[in-house]
Amino acid sequence: MKSDFSFSNLLGTVYSQGNLVFTEDGTKLLSPVGNRVTCFDLINNKSFTFPYEHRRNISRIALNKQETLLLSVDIDGRAILVNFNSRTVLHHFNFKDKVSDLKFTPDSRYFAIAVGRFIQVWKTPDFSEDRQFAPFVRHRIYAGHFADVISINWSSDSRFFISTSKDLSSRLFSLDSEESSIAMTFAGHRDSVINAFFSADQEIIYTVSKDGALFQWEFTKKPAEESDQEEEEENEANIDPSKLSWRITKKNFFFSDSKVKCSAFHPESKLLVVGFTNGEFRLYELPEFNLIQQLSMGQNEVNTVNINKSGEWLAFGSAKLGQLLVYEWQSESYILKQQGHFDSTNALAYSPDGSRIVTASDDGKIKIWDIVSGFCLATFEEHTSAVTAVKFAKKGQVMFSSSLDGTVKAWDLIRYRNFRTFVSTERIKYNALAVDPSGEVICASSLDTYEIYIWSVQTAQLVDTLAGHTGPVSCLAFGVENSVLASASWDKTIRVWSLFGRSQHVEPFEVNSDVLAIAMRPDSKEVAVSTLHGQIQFWDIENAKQSGNIDGRKDIISGRYLEDRFTAKNSQRSKHFNTIDYSFDGLTLVAAGENNSICLYDIPNEVLLRRFTVSKNMEIDGTLELLNSSRLTDGAGSLDLLDRDGELSDLEDRIDNSLPGAKRGGDPSLRKTRPAIRITAIQFSPTAASFAAASTEGILIYSIDDRVIFDPFDLDVDITPESTLESLKEKNYLNALVMAFRLNETYLIHKVYESVPINDIKLVTTDLPTVYVERLLSFIGDIAMISQHIEFNLVWIKSIISSHGKYINKNKHEFNKAFRAIQRFIARIGKEVIKVSKNNEYSYLFLKTANENSEYTENAEIEFEGFDENDNDQIIVDASDESNESGEDEDNDKDDEEENGGWFSNKKLQTSLEDEESEDSDDEDLE
Template sequence: MKSDFKFSNLLGTVYRQGNIVFTDDGTKLLSPVGNRISCFDLINNKSFTFSFEHRKNVSRIALNKQGTLLLSVDEDGRAILVNFISKIVLHHFNFKEKVLDLQFSPCGKFFSICCGRFIQVWKTPDFSEDRQFQPFVRHRIYSGHYNDVISITWSRDSRFFISTSKDMTARIFSIDSKEKEATTMTFGGHHDVVIKAFFDKNQEIIYTVSKDGALFKWEYTEGKEDETTSKPSWRITAKNYFFSEAKLKCATFHPQSDLLVVGFTNGEFRIYQLPDFALIQQLSMGQNEVNTVEINKSGEWLAFGSSKLGQLLVYEWQSESYILKQQGHFDSMNCLAYSPDGSRIVTASDDGKIKIWDILSGFCLATFEEHSSSVTAVQFAKRGNVLFSASLDGTVRAYDLIRYRNFRTFTATERVQFSCLAVDPSGEVVCAGSLDSFEIFVWSVQTSQLLDSLAGHEGPISCLAFGTENSTLASASWDKTVRVWNIFGRSQHVEPFNIYSDVLCLAMRPDSKEVAVSTLDGHLQFWNIEDAKQVGDIDGRRDILSGRFIEDRFVAKNSARSKYFTTINYSFDGLTLVAAGNNNSICLYDIPNSVLLKRFTVSLNMAINGTLEYLNSKNLTDAGPLDLIDRDGENSDLEDRIDLSLPGSNRGDPSLRKTRAQIRVTSISFSPTAAAFAAASTEGLLIYSVDDELIFDPFDLDVDITPETTLQVLQEKEYLNALIMSLRLNEVYLIHKVYESIPVIDIKLIVSQIPHVFLPRFLKFVTELSLNNPHLEFNIIWIKALLDEHGMYINSRKRDFISSLRLIQRLLNRTVKEIVKCGNNNSYLIDYFKLSNNIKSTNVEQEDTEEEYEVFEDAEDNTMIVDAEEDEEDAEDAEDADEDEDDGGWFGPNGTQKLNVDAFGSSDDESE
């Protein structure tokens, strides 16, 4: 199995804070998700997350009009410049202040930022300019406001920009210092913070919007001719008010269509037509405030973001329909489960919701809200059409994923909180364990009746697991034992596996012959189920990255808080184990060798506890860390000073009004396709993959594309289906197994039915295998059949097959050398066989025993001929020609080509 996993996508979180940005073509939307940035393709219905990370949560992002440079800034003012097309980080920079707004100029030559009371304008890095020591060169600093500047708006010609501030004013500035007469105006008259200011399409009108719901229209007027002292200035020509009980939170303007979109703190948003101030639509996206709003270039789609619930909406106002409507989990995710085909992931959270995510698109397909408390476990049935969930509300529910409804509800005789779940491979029985009662409850899926309760544990049940081969159930408990149950057996007497520490989680190998457990002392133990013996042990404490909490009085290396794994999972072949816990590391282990293959860092976000090994000593005082001081009372806005939220905690002390999030991985699972694994963490649902695309294109097969089903199809002697499935999974060992299992008599038939889309990959696999494989004749038959059947197609697309054709010529040249060498070494043996068969030969001379054999290709019948009549000079010339592999062929003594690819079925000279 491959181990070169890398981060590929972030699901479960669509928006956290900051602003959202449309690309210039209006088809893609950029959204900050914690310390990362996600991109949603609204046309192709896909999404991806950039691989780079900020040190803290992203506060502002900006994309230039050309769509080539993406600039993002975190809460501390640290910026990252990224090539948006190639997704490569170009430069890191620190503005050393909190950035409240960030905007590129329409021409792309400048970008401006708001830092405190000042506006900084910087030159955009350009490859056409001379190389400079610093990629970011500051053009100028603008001042004039008496409080923090909160927004910047550029004019269409990139000559001017308007800034709004908390001092209830707006000011206009010019990039060119010669145009100062147009920048001496201060836009006053508002009675609250000016949220945003806009130019119209002709740049003759300016609109300013304040927080109290006032919209002022400013027009540029020239001075009168008889008044020599009068100067041109901007004057208020109209005043309009929104008349809403809620405060205005955000606003945006589309100059081409004169559309004004505003969002309020109560979740309401409105669309107005300017300059008439005509209300077009008035809708609500919930009860939480709208933090950001954006409109695309064409003016058709509106994007809204709400950080309270993590909502992201894209609304088409003309048809009054939603293009995108996504929301992440309100609380932390507790568990996850892959569907059997690996195309979907189900997550559950403390908010009682279950969400189904599509891996290819990254979007949520459905949400189940039947549970009234935290959902602790989810699991699919074997066929993938039924989903089971367990919750602390005392119910286990079954969902139909075809009709998307809850069709079964299982309860116990007493009200208990279920903490774990397991489903029988046949789908007939579902089991659940509880932290209240020490029993395992067994229900029938068909009748919803409680069949049995398995007693034997003396502590809370922490984990349950079924194997995929039979109905063997393994259970782990806090009583330091692991028990194996036969659900359908007559006897329920089992011998416990005694563990020397509390068992936190358990996983059963897919073949149901081995079970792995994680203990509180940081060890991973492996037990053979049949013999009830321990067969392996891994000490994971040295591999865990345990960070320091901000309130800790001890260093990270002395911390025993998270030196253990709380979730583990087997790979499909049972040779690899992935483990994670309440720490900042995900460990991938090779089980037979007990070796750590790779360790992944969950997050680099410094705003989360447990990500740093060392703390900055300047933030530590005698009264405690400075970061723990609640500064909300110093905010200028009343709604920011009042905390109306429920106490947020990791199931800890409910008296704490605020807690700092802790980095942890609550659940982890391998994909059935063996190409990825997913981890439910504090940052969201992290997907690590070995391929660029997690889901392959569908093809005409009625079975799921997994290694298990591939081997099952191979056992049924459906060789073509098995070969195509192995090629889609792209696992070398699986392709090799199917390749070696195909009979020689069926090779020609199977080759004739291989689709052209798989031909380059399969031909390359066969040629690479033939160079180091002893089955020379078997491989040559495959190559000949491929060239015979698909020679015309290969000839028409030589560019796609050039590497494979070179490998074929290298193979043939190497084969010629081996045959010539074998003939030279066995010349005396051949003579001995002749004499032993009483073959009489007359006039046998001494030089006959030193004959050189040469293999060449008969141009007429394409057969191998042994010529023993060549002289010694011709044989030496042939061997010298054999050693020349650069020209792709073997040449005879007279310079004629004797061997090429035509000998094995190709109609053209493939050496071209």
Template sequence: MKSDFKLSNLLGTVYSQGNLVFTQDGTQLLSPVGNRVTCFDLVNNKSFTFPFEHRKNVVRVALNKQETLMLTVDTDGRAILVNFHARTILHHFNFKDRVLDLQFSPDGSHFAIAVGRLVQVWKTPDAGEDRQFAPFVRHRIYAGHYADVTSITWSSDSRFFISTSKDLTSRMFSLDSQEASAAMTFAGHRDTVIKAFFSADQEIIYTVSKDGALLKWEYTKKPNGDESDDESENEDDNDDSAPMSWRITKRNYFYAESNVKCATFHADSNLFVVGFANGEFRLYELPEFNMIQQLSMGQNGVNAVQINNTGEWLAFGSAKLGQLLVYEWQSESYILKQQGHFDSTNNLTYSPDGSKVVSASDDGKIKIWDVVSGFCLATFEQHTSAVSCVKFAKKGQVLFSASFDGTVKAWDLIRYRNFRTFTAAERVKFGSLAVDPSGEVVCAASQDTFDIYVWSVQTAQLVDTLSGHTGPVSCLDFGVENSVLASASWDKTVRVWSIFGRSGHVEPFDIHNDVLSLAMRPDSKQLAVSTLNGQIQFWDIEEGKQVGNIDGRKDVIVGRYLNDRFTASNSARGKNFTSIDYSFDGLTLVAAGDNNSICLYDIPNEVLLRRFTVSLNMNLDGTQKFLNSSRLTEAGSLDLIDRDGENSDLEDRIDHSLPGSKRGGDPSSRNTRPEVRVTSIQFSPTAVSFAAAATEGIMIFSIDDQVIFDPFDLDIDVTIESTLETLQEKNYLQALVMSFRLNERFLIHQVYEAIPLKDVRLIAQDLPIVYVNRLLDFIGSIAMTSQHIEYNLLWVKSIISSHGKYINKNKHEFTKSLRAIQRFIARIAKDIVRTSKDNEYSYLFFKSAETTRAEFIEEDGDEEVVVSGSEPEESDDEDLEEEDEDLEEGDDSDDEEQGGWFSAKKRTLNLEQHSESDDDDEEMD
């Protein structure tokens, strides 16, 4: 099994804070999720999370117009420059202060950031002629505000930009120092200015403030005085000499019940969108200020709003509940309406086909997520308390859930409804769940009692109660093959129940420690148990004895928490695994717990294959191994102090949260920092990914990021004889695919060399993608010893020309084959250069011999002799036969009579031999 898993997507979290960004075509949306960024493809229903992560939560995202560079900034002002298409990091930079806004200019040459009360303009990194070691070069710093800058807006020609501030003013600056006279201050608001906008022709400027005032500014002359002024003064005024300046020409007010949180403007269609603190958003048409629509997305404030370039889709983000909406205002329909779990995720499970992931949370909700798109398909809210566990039936059409409200519910995933509810004789909180593979029996256990409850799915009746444990039951699991039930308890034992057997035999295993999690191998012959002391024990179910042990304490990464009085190395907290799971082949185990690591183990050798870090987000507690000693005091860490009372806005200073509240029951922000942990982990049935329910969401680690489908020859019987028959029928592409399926090297070689030269390019174009790497690998293995140099080079050229984009996108898969091809080409180049150098004088000799032959022919004067450069005349077949016979007999007397090239060549050789003999005679003398 492969172990090169990489984070491909983050489910359960669609928006955390900051701004939203549409791509130029308006089909993709960028949203900050914690310390990462997720891209939602709204047309193809796909999503992915960029592999990089910040040290703290992302607050600003910007994308240049060419869609080549993406710049993200976290709460501390640390920026990461990313290649948007390749998803690779280009540069790290620190602005050394909190960035309040970030905007690229429309032409993409500069970007502006708001840092405190200053505006900094930087040149966009470019691979031009002035390549520098530091990609970020600052163009200029603009000052003038007396309070923090709230937003920056560029003009369409990228010459000017407007900055708004908390000092109730807006200022316009010029990018070019020669146009410094265009600087202007817009004063007239009575509250914080949220945003400013240019019209399409840049003749009108709109500014909107927090108190709901929208001012319209135009570049006009000073209006005339009052009617009471003297007529003489009015006559003396010259209209041409009146000064021109930006003036307020119209005032509009929203008259909303709450303050304005965000706003955006689409200049081409004059569409103005504004979001309020009570969850309401409105659409207006400017400059008439006609309200088009008025809707609400909830009771929490709208923190971000964005409109795509076509003006059709509006994106809204609410940070309080992590809600993300994409709204099409013309059809009044939602393109995307997603919301993650409000509280921590307790458990997750894959569907049998691996296409969906179901998560259960403390907020009492069950969400079904599509793995490819990353979107939530359905939400079940019938539970009245925290949901502790979810399990699928074997066919994947029925889902079971256990909750602390004392019920176990069965859900129909075809009609998306609850059709069974199971309860015990007394009210207990169910903390674990197991489902028989046949779907006929469901079992649940509670930490309140020591019994295991068994229900019939058909009748919803409690059919049995399994007693035997002397402590609370912590976890349950069913076997796939023989339907045996394994249960673990705090009494330091694991019991294996045969609930369908007549004898009711029970096998107890003494673990000698508290059991945190258990998993049964798919063949139901082995059991893995995770204990409190960090050990993973493997038990043979049939023999009833321990067959293996892994010490996981040394593999776990544990950080230092803010309340810890000791270092991480001396901490015993979290050095164990609370969730484990087998792979499909039973040879690999993945384990995670209340720590910052996910461990992948090889079971037969009992070694660690890979260790994944859950998060590097410093906003989570437990991610740092060492704390800053300057922030540690006798009373505790300074990071635990609540500084909300220092905020400038009243709604930010008011705190409605419960003191010390961590989870559940409080629909508001937390006073304590969340801790990094993994509550549940599971392998996908497709064996190409696994999912982990972490603090920031459901993390999907996968091997490949796309599903490759091979549509060739799915129904025929592939054998060597049928492959050769296909080759004889000149169906070369099908024969090549069949040979690769059989993986017989001699057969691949035979089919490969039988393909005509003229068909190579066409076959390379039609070759399925799954065989491109194998064909390149095969060519690289035979090219060094093959005599068909040009044939192999033509194959390589055709493959790279046809599948170059796919090869470039998946370089990690083609590393081995491309190295072999590169070695072959380098070897051929060296041989050609060496051969040309070695045969340089031989070529000159033959060239001079050709010239000599031509001269001899001209002196001979024979009409039948052909001069160099002309074609020989046709001769009779009888003459040719006679010449061949004479050559075979070796008769030298008729050489001159034969004439032609042979005679001239003979004379040349004789002259050379004669000259050599003369030289030898001179040396003898």
């Protein structure tokens, strides 16, 4: 098994604080999540998180117009410059103070930052300049404000910028020192000025204040008296520029009960968006100040708002509950509406196909996350207390969860509903859960009692209670091959139960410490346990003896908490693992706990393969091995623990609605009780290409990075892209396909794959060398979700399985990842086809009934494409040209489809497309 895992994505957290940034084309959204940055692709439903980390939470981010440089700054003023395309860090820099705003010029030559009451303008790093040894070169510092600067906005020609401040004023500055006389102060507001904007022609400046006032400024002359109006109208052509100045020409007010928190303006469409502290946001058309829409995204304040370049999509962020929303105001629909867990995550589970992750939290909610998009697909809120464990059934359509509310629930993931609730004779807080591989029974345990409860899934009845432990049962685990249950307890024993055996008598395995976590090898022949003393012990179930031991204490990275009076080296708080999991082959084990490390072990050799650092965020306890001695005091401990909310200047920032001393509930964004670093659950993906860890900051996904630019396979001198295209032109499809795979160029493989005629697919797959079978299946699984050639891909899959079925059966482990992707494609397309066919069937029946009841259309014939007029109950959709010629092929197709997850369980449906569509699809070329 490969061990070169690297961080790839962060799920469960979509927004923390700071500003949101759209890319230039308006299809991607950058959101700060803690000390990282996540990019959401709103068109392709994909997301990724940049691998770099800040030492503190990010406060501002900015992207240049060319989308090459990303600049992010944390709350301490430390900046990181990143290449946006390659996702690599270029430079670190420290601005040495809190940065309240950050903006690139429209031409990307400069960027301005608001540091305290000053504005600093810096040159954007450019590789084309000679003799520039420093990445950041400061152009100029602008002063004039008497309080902290809040925002900065550039003019469209990159010559001027306007800043707003808490001193109730705005100031206009020029980038060029020769135009310094243009500097101007805009005063008149009665509260802090939140933002200021230029119009598209730069003739009008709009300023928005916190108390809900919108002022319109124009460069005009002083209003004249009535007696002088006639004379001035005659001399309009000869106006003296010295008599012109910026003046307020119009005042508008929002008249809201709450304060203005953020605003954004789109000059081309003259659209103004304003967010308030009560969660409300409004859309206005300027300069007429017409209210277009008035909506709310919740009861918490809107912290940031942004508009994409086309002016169609609006992005909102609320930090209190971690809400992220993308709204299309013209159609009044949500493009994206996401929110993470309100409280800490307790458990996670991969779906059997590896495409989704289910998380459970202390807030009583269960969320289903899509791995590729990073979006939450569904949320279950039926539990009334903290959810402690989630498990999938073997087929992946049913999920089980246990909670402290005394129930175990079963969830239907097709209809997204709760269909079973399991309870015992007395109310018990369940903390552990295990599901039998056959799906017949489920088991749960509690820290309050010493028994294990077993229910029947079909009847929801309590069928048995396993007794034998003399301490609280901490964890349960089933194997994959048979119904063998392993349980571990604080009584320092492990018990293995045969649920369907004749005797329930078991011999306990004695462990020298309390057991915190348990995992069973997929073949159900070995069990691994993590103890309180930091040991990972392996037990042979058949021979009832210990087969191995790993001492994890020396591998754990333990940090120091702010309130600790001792060093991290002497701390025993986190010198153990709370969660462990086997890989699919049983040769690798991943372990984590209440510390800052994830350890990957090789089981046969009992050695550490890799160690991952969970987080570098200094806002979280336990990430630092040594504390800053300058921040420590004799009486109060660390200065970071002091409550400084009373020093805030704004009243709404000083108000604290949380309960005194409460660590949960209230406002989770308050840092009076700092969160501690920990991993509550960890699990390998069924595809073995990644593993997920539920941490304090969210769900961390570590995967094997197979995105290679050039990775040739069995390359020869004569194999070039030109020779591959020449073979394709000569219709040597097999040779062209093999040469494309040897070059491993995706565009070349795609071109050859799409060029093979549908009648020659069977011949090509029959002669295809077995070394390329897995690569071809993986390629089809990757492109099938975005390809429009449904039948074409299905014919390829059927031909490969028919020609190389024996080889695939002997090497199942090599094709695991490829078949998961193909199964996901078949399941998704199948649901869409069934839905469309049902709608067409009902429409056809309605039209046929209306035809029969009509007196004026007795001789009319209703032809509905895709249906048989003689059989109303049958929907005809051709699967392939060959499948309609032979009844045997139809039966084989049906069997194959039922084995691949029951794509077409509806007997009335016969799969595929029309012959004309398949001929058109053969001629299309997807570059």
